[in-house]
Amino acid sequence: MSDDDMKAAGSAPTGKTANLLPSTRRSLPIAMLRGRETVMGPYRRMLAKIGVTEQQWRVLRVLDERGMMDPKEIAEAACLLNPSLTRIMQLLDKKGLISRKGHPDDRRRVQVNITDEGRKLLVSAQSESVEISERLRERVGQEKLDALLDMLVELTETDLD
Numbered sequence: 150m151s152d153d154d155m156k157a158a159g160s161a162p163t164g165k166t167a168n169l170l171p172s173t174r175r176s177l178p179i180a181m182l183r184g185r186e187t188v189m190g191p192y193r194r195m196l197a198k199i200g201v202t203e204q205q206w207r208v209l210r211v212l213d214e215r216g217m218m219d220p221k222e223i224a225e226a227a228c229l230l231n232p233s234l235t236r237i238m239q240l241l242d243k244k245g246l247i248s249r250k251g252h253p254d255d256r257r258r259v260q261v262n263i264t265d266e267g268r269k270l271l272v273s274a275q276s277e278s279v280e281i282s283e284r285l286r287e288r289v290g291q292e293k294l295d296a297l298l299d300m301l302v303e304l305t306e307t308d309l310d
Contacts, residue, residue: 191281199274201246204229204237209246212263213271219252220261246270 207227246267252258
């Protein structure tokens with residue numbers, strides 16, 4: 150994009166990095182954060198009604214989908230750091246939404262599973278979650294949504310280091 154094009158688009162370079170970095174309106178990390186916040190707003194309101202955080206929700210969804218798991222696997226699948234997961238599991242256990250038991254082959258390890266109460270919680274929010282997804286699909290279209298999901302999956306499988 151030329152300087153004239155950027156000025157016309159309201160993103161004329163002005164700072165010290167103006168010639169090196171894209172405008173913040175065209176920055177992938179910033180755009181992804183904006184998109185995340187837009188998408189997550191309605192979900193956060195839904196989760197507040199049922200008394201769980203988005204991180205707790207992700208743990209419950211992963212366990213419901215995959216069954217009993219090791220905490221390290223849960224952290225990876227739910228996009229959480231291990232120390233955060235430890236705190237989240239304590240809260241979910243206290244609420245009766247997950248259960249933990251010793252690993253049959255290694256007493257130092259633990260296995261985690263969703264409880265019937267945890268599944269009931271997911272079911273209680275299912276219809277509102279589907280409604281939110283439908284509104285998003287109506288707003289952007291199924292084709293664009295599928296393309297975005299495909300690109301994000303591809304991006305997560307790319308090593309940028």
